[in-house]
Amino acid sequence: MATITANITLNTDITNHSISESMTMKKLGSTSGLDNATGIALKKFTSTSAVAVIEQDEVTDSKASKVYMRNIGSSSEDFFYVAINASAAAATTVETIGRLYGGDWMLIPYEGATNLTVTPSIANMTLEYGLFYE
Amino acid sequence: MATTTATIDITSADLGISLNASTNLSKTGASTGLEIMDAGYGEVTVAHGGKALLEASQVAGDRDTSNYFYLSNKETDETYYLIVKLHDTIVGRLSAGDWMFMPWNQGDADAEISITATNGTCAYEYAVFKSAYTLVDRT
Numbered sequence: 355m356a357t358i359t360a361n362i363t364l365n366t367d368i369t370n371h372s373i374s375e376s377m378t379m380k381k382l383g384s385t386s387g388l389d390n391a392t393g394i395a396l397k398k399f400t401s402t403s404a405v406a407v408i409e410q411d412e413v414t415d416s417k418a419s420k421v422y423m424r425n426i427g428s429s430s431e432d433f434f435y436v437a438i439n440a441s442a443a444a445a446t447t448v449e450t451i452g453r454l455y456g457g458d459w460m461l462i463p464y465e466g467a468t469n470l471t472v473t474p475s476i477a478n479m480t481l482e483y484g485l486f487y488e
Numbered sequence: 489m490a491t492t493t494a495t496i497d498i499t500s501a502d503l504g505i506s507l508n509a510s511t512n513l514s515k516t517g518a519s520t521g522l523e524i525m526d527a528g529y530g531e532v533t534v535a536h537g538g539k540a541l542l543e544a545s546q547v548a549g550d551r552d553t554s555n556y557f558y559l560s561n562k563e564t565d566e567t568y569y570l571i572v573k574l575h576d577t578i579v580g581r582l583s584a585g586d587w588m589f590m591p592w593n594q595g596d597a598d599a600e601i602s603i604t605a606t607n608g609t610c611a612y613e614y615a616v617f618k619s620a621y622t623l624v625d626r627t
Contacts, residue, residue, distance in 0.1 A: 356502040362587055364558060364615065366492035368525040373615060375560055375587045382581055383567045391503045418569075418583055422498060424509050431517045436591070438577050449577035449599070452555070452591025457511035459496055460590040463572065463580025484498075484505070 355387045358486055360420075360461060381488045382418040392485040396426070399474040399481065404443050408470035408485055415466045419487040423472070424459035426480050432456060434481060435473045438465075443473040454481075490521045492617055494556070494589060515619045516554045527615035529562075538573065538604045542592075542616060555594060555618040557601060560587040562611040570612065571604040581606075592616070 357378060364373040379388040397407065413419045425434050433453040437443035443450060454460065464470065464485070472481060495510040513522045532539055542557070561570050563584035570582040575598045582588060593599060603612065 356500060358498065358500040358503065358505065360496065360498045360587075362558070362589055363495040364492065364589075364617075365495075366490065366525060366617070368490045368492060368523065368617075369527075371525075371527060373558065373560075373613075377586045379586075380566060380583055382569065382583060385566055391500065391505060393503075394505060394507055416581065418581060418586075420580070422496075422507075430514055430519045435593075438574070438579065445593075449574045450593040451574065451579070452593040453516075454591060455514065455554070457509075458513075458591065459494070459509045459511060461496060461498075462588045462590050463582050463586065465578040465580045467578065482507075482509075484507075 356389050357387050358391065379420055379486055380418060388418065388486050388488055390487050394482060394484040397481050399477065399479050401477050402474055404441060404471050404473040406441060406469035406471045407481065407483055410466055410469050412485060413464065413466040413487040417466065417488045419464040419466055419485065420461060421464045421470060422461045422484045423454060424482040425454040425456055426482050427456040429456040432479060433475050434479065437471050438468050439471045440469050441471055443471045490523045492522055513556050513617050514554060522554060522617045522619050524618045525615060529613050531609050531611050532603055532605045533609045534605050534607060536605065538602045540600045540602045541614060542601045555592040555616060557592040558589045558615040560613045561585065562613055568607045568610050570610055571606060573602045575599050
């Protein structure tokens, strides 16, 4: 059994309420930790074509998988669309999660029933990503 | 201008993973910080079925832009988890003690975030950071 820990801190001066949480990634309905990770990978997109970065057949559906992604760029204008879709990620794709601008990251639970597809807004952007699964 | 910083670190000595990342949450296409935070606590039960936690229509006119969503399952019993959906699509299952953080597209008025408890009563904490807010019509 592996131990994978993920911590988040959301510091804001909008209010005095900042958030700090820690989790140990566990199998669904279990106290046992997730055993597997793809490692943290980098992918450079040489065009603006959509790419299925996480494919549904990499994990068992309906478990406690998690996906991390980060736009390692620094631009406040260029972004990645991220979608739960077999092959597309755009503004109106069903179901687009959102945009990752330069420096933005996300960590989500992943159902595993559909690919996670990413589309860069311009060519030559790089995505950092990792998959954690049972 | 407000400043909101989201920081993550993921570590696993067993799997040789160590990363740290930080970002300032900004308005679309700009370096100006987001100015609105909507946060709260709640409980959802199995009997409730699927409940819309946040409606995409609250941000009409500013969809598909810079909105960020945080959710934490505050339970401690590992058999209590939340199924998180974007409209009709399951994002994933959030176990007791787990959290998630993601951008929120709100590409259409139906792109609400909903949660369903799978056992008993699940307490949760949520927060949304955004740049615009459309007030609903008075009744």
